[in-house]
Structure formats: structure tokens, C-alpha cells
Amino acid sequence: MTSATQTMIRDAAVGSIDIEAVSKSYGDAEVLSEVSLSIPAGSFLTLLGPSGCGKTTLLRLIAGFISPTRGRIRIDGRDMTDVPTQKRPIGMVFQNLALFPHFSVAENIAYGLKLRRVDAASIRTRVDKFIHLVGLDGLGDRRIAQLSGGQKQRVALARSLVLEPSILLLDEPLSALDMQLRKQLQFALKDIQKQLRTTFVFVTHDQEEATMISDRIVVMSNGHVQQVGTPQEIYADPQNLFVSKFIGEVNQLPGRVQAVGQRLAIATGAGTVDLPSHVARGHDPAVGDSVIVCLRPEKISIHEPGETLAPDMVTAAAVVRDALVIGPLTRVTLDAQGTRMVSVRMTDTPGRIASGQQVQIAFPADSARVFAPLSADMASAFGEDA
Numbered sequence: 001m002t003s004a005t006q007t008m009i010r011d012a013a014v015g016s017i018d019i020e021a022v023s024k025s026y027g028d029a030e031v032l033s034e035v036s037l038s039i040p041a042g043s044f045l046t047l048l049g050p051s052g053c054g055k056t057t058l059l060r061l062i063a064g065f066i067s068p069t070r071g072r073i074r075i076d077g078r079d080m081t082d083v084p085t086q087k088r089p090i091g092m093v094f095q096n097l098a099l100f101p102h103f104s105v106a107e108n109i110a111y112g113l114k115l116r117r118v119d120a121a122s123i124r125t126r127v128d129k130f131i132h133l134v135g136l137d138g139l140g141d142r143r144i145a146q147l148s149g150g151q152k153q154r155v156a157l158a159r160s161l162v163l164e165p166s167i168l169l170l171d172e173p174l175s176a177l178d179m180q181l182r183k184q185l186q187f188a189l190k191d192i193q194k195q196l197r198t199t200f201v202f203v204t205h206d207q208e209e210a211t212m213i214s215d216r217i218v219v220m221s222n223g224h225v226q227q228v229g230t231p232q233e234i235y236a237d238p239q240n241l242f243v244s245k246f247i248g249e250v251n252q253l254p255g256r257v258q259a260v261g262q263r264l265a266i267a268t269g270a271g272t273v274d275l276p277s278h279v280a281r282g283h284d285p286a287v288g289d290s291v292i293v294c295l296r297p298e299k300i301s302i303h304e305p306g307e308t309l310a311p312d313m314v315t316a317a318a319v320v321r322d323a324l325v326i327g328p329l330t331r332v333t334l335d336a337q338g339t340r341m342v343s344v345r346m347t348d349t350p351g352r353i354a355s356g357q358q359v360q361i362a363f364p365a366d367s368a369r370v371f372a373p374l375s376a377d378m379a380s381a382f383g384e385d386a
């Protein structure tokens with residue numbers, strides 16, 4: 001880290017946000033329901049969910065563009081619910097950049113400082129610092145019209161950050177960029193956030209993007225928070241079927257509960273599976289309940305029929321449909337007695353895999369998760385009937 005960036009590091013104690021039981025209605029329609037969320041100062045938090053789930057509404061509430069119907073919003077412990085936007089310690093970056101096209105990069109970045117009547121020498125130093133921070137060295141004199149989409153987005157970022165807000169709100173800032181540029185900017189954003197320790201609240205509907213850049217993710221649907229956690233927690237231990245399906249790929253075995261107690265016996269199309277009862281999430285399954293057994297593809301291993309496996313492995317007979325090599329990983333699609341399953345393994349894993357091959361698939365019993373089926377409104381987010 002350069003000494004220039006060191007001087008910009010803020011006190012990590014500022015920039016915390018507390019959202020307390022916030023609801024927002026438009027007419028009869030409640031678009032956010034009782035959302036409570038604590039965002040620590042200096043963290044990178046992402047609001048993730050399908051279109052229309054309320055991400056932008058929550059961001060606009062934090063910004064103060066709109067007011068909650070119920071609930072309070074605090075910043076650094078201070079009630080900001082009725083404080084106007086310009087008095088909140090907040091900067092914003094949107095997909096629509098609203099840069100001044102005929103101004104240079106430096107003039108765009110300097111704009112907010114000039115409005116604040118900062119002296120010319122300080123403006124020059126700060127603009128140079130932030131041009132460097134966002135990786136635009138040497139482009140200060142370029143017109144905005146002469147920049148690529150990614151470079152423009154970097155200017156927008158610098159223009160907000162140069163005002164040194166303790167919180168930066170970012171609403172799908174990368175969604176107009178092509179994949180490669182998007183990846184570069186994701187790394188740049190994460191790096192800049194780490195250096196400055198500004199609190200970033202980032203909105204996306206792209207789960208891969210959320211997983212790449214966030215310290216913590218808030219998964220939302222239909223105006224409700226479904227789960228808050230690190231990307232790893234949310235992937236490894238989703239608390240309901242919506243989160244499980246929304247983050248990463250998941251195999252689903254619909255089934256009916258046959259026995260409960262210390263173990264759960266669940267009859268599925270691929271046979272009866274016997275699981276420890278602690279793998280159930282979000283509900284206590286009862287005998288007769290319809291449930292969905294979920295498995296991440298990397299938890300499913302492929303073996304010769306009849307091969308003896310460890311006692312904690314759940315097994316089922318299956319036929320290989322196809323195997324696709326994607327660099328270091330091979331994605332194997334299987335038919336487990338009528339249920340489509342996907343297994344992902346390292347390409348250099350020993351053992352032959354060929355279409356039509358009869359195999360035994362297996363997974364550790366405690367790697368499964370058992371959920372209640374999706375409600376109709378949640379199923380619609382995946383284009384499904386419940």
C-alpha cells in the first residue's frame with residue numbers, strides 16, 4: 001500500500017448502519033416487510049435477490065431518497081430516518097453514471113469538491129490520489145466520451161469516493177459491462193473497499209458477483225430478508241430452499257418423511273435416504289411431510305456398483321448421462337432412478353466416467369440439507385410452480 005492510500009484509511013468505527021424493522025409500502029403493496037439488518041462499519045455488504053425483491057428500495061431508504069412506512073434507520077448510532085439525503089454521510093454509484101461527458105476525468109472527479117469550495121491545491125492532490133486509486137493514472141485529461149465503459153465506471157467511483165463518504169451505496173454499478181470487464185472491476189472494487197474501509201452496500205441480482213466481492217450477503221426475496229451471512233456460510237448452510245437454489249447449483253430430491261427422531265427417513269425417487277435429523281433447516285419435519293433433500297454437486301461422488309463405502313455415506317444407483325470437462329472440473333450428469341443429478345469433481349479424479357455407465361452415487365449423510373418446499377410466491381422467482 002502506498003503512503004498516499006494510507007493517509008486515506010478511515011477510522012473503521014464510522015459508517016455502521018442499523019436498519020430496524022423497516023417496512024415500505026406503496027399504496028396497499030408492501031414492498032419491504034420488517035427488514036432488520038446491522039451493517040458493521042468498514043464492511044462490504046451485498047443485497048442479493050431476484051428482480052423486484054426490494055434491493056433498490058432498501059438502498060434508497062438508506063440514502064434517504066424515500067422514507068420508511070415503519071421502522072428506523074441509524075447511521076453510527078444516530079437516527080437518520082428523517083434526515084435528508086444531503087445530510088447523510090453517504091456517496092452513491094449507479095449503473096447510469098450521470099458523468100459530465102464534455103468534462104475531463106479530473107474535472108468530473110473534482111466537481112463535488114468544487115461545490116464544497118475546497119481550495120484548488122487540495123482538489124488537485126485529492127483528485128490525483130483518487131485517479132490513482134481507481135487505476136486511471138495518466139487519463140486525467142481525457143474526455144469522458146473517449147473512455148471505455150469500465151473506465152467510465154471507475155471515474156464514477158472516484159467521483160463519489162473523493163468526497164470521502166463513510167458509506168458508499170452501489171446499485172448494480174457493473175451490470176452494463178461485459179463479463180471480462182465486470183470481473184476486473186469486481187476485483188478493483190473489493191481492493192479499493194479494503195484500502196479505504198468505507199462501508200460498501202452493493203446491490204446485484206448476480207449471485208456469482210455477490211459471492212466474489214462481499215464480506216457478507218443479504219439474500220432477499222419478496223421484500224423479506226431470507227438470510228444474512230458470509231458467502232461461505234450462505235453456500236454451505238442455506239437456511240431455506242430459496243437460498244439454497246439462489247446461491248450456487250443444487251441437486252433436489254423431492255421426498256416424503258417416513259420416520260423422525262434422531263434420524264430422518266425420507267422416501268425419494270432415488271430410494272429411501274436415512275439422514276441425521278440435524279440436517280433439517282427452517283422447519284421440524286413430521287411424518288408424512290413433503291420435503292426436498294438438497295445436495296451440492298461437489299458432495300456427490302461416483303463409484304463402481306457394489307463398491308463398499310464408509311457407513312455415513314448415503315448411496316443410490318444411477319446411470320451416467322454425460323460428462324463435461326470444464327478445465328479443472330468435470331461436470332457429470334446422472335439419472336438416479338428418474339431423478340436428474342449433477343456431480344462435480346476434479347477432472348484428474350481417477351476412475352472412468354462414460355455415458356450409459358451404471359454407477360453408484362454417494363454423499364455424506366450430513367452434507368445433505370432438508371427443506372420445506374417453496375411457497376408459491378417464492379417458486380415464481382425461479383419460474384416454477386410450487
Ligand SMILES: Nc1ncnc2c1ncn2[C@@H]1O[C@H](COP(=O)(O)OP(=O)(O)OP(=O)(O)O)[C@@H](O)[C@H]1O
Pocket residue numbers: 026031049050051052053054055056057058205
Ligand atoms: N415508486 C414506486 N411505486 C410503486 N411501486 C414501486 C415503486 N418503487 C418500487 N416499487 C415496487 O417495489 C418492488 C421492489 O422494487 P425494487 O426496485 O426495490 O426491486 P429490486 O429488487 O431492486 O429489483 P431490480 O433488480 O429489478 O432492480 C417492485 O415490485 C416494484 O415494482
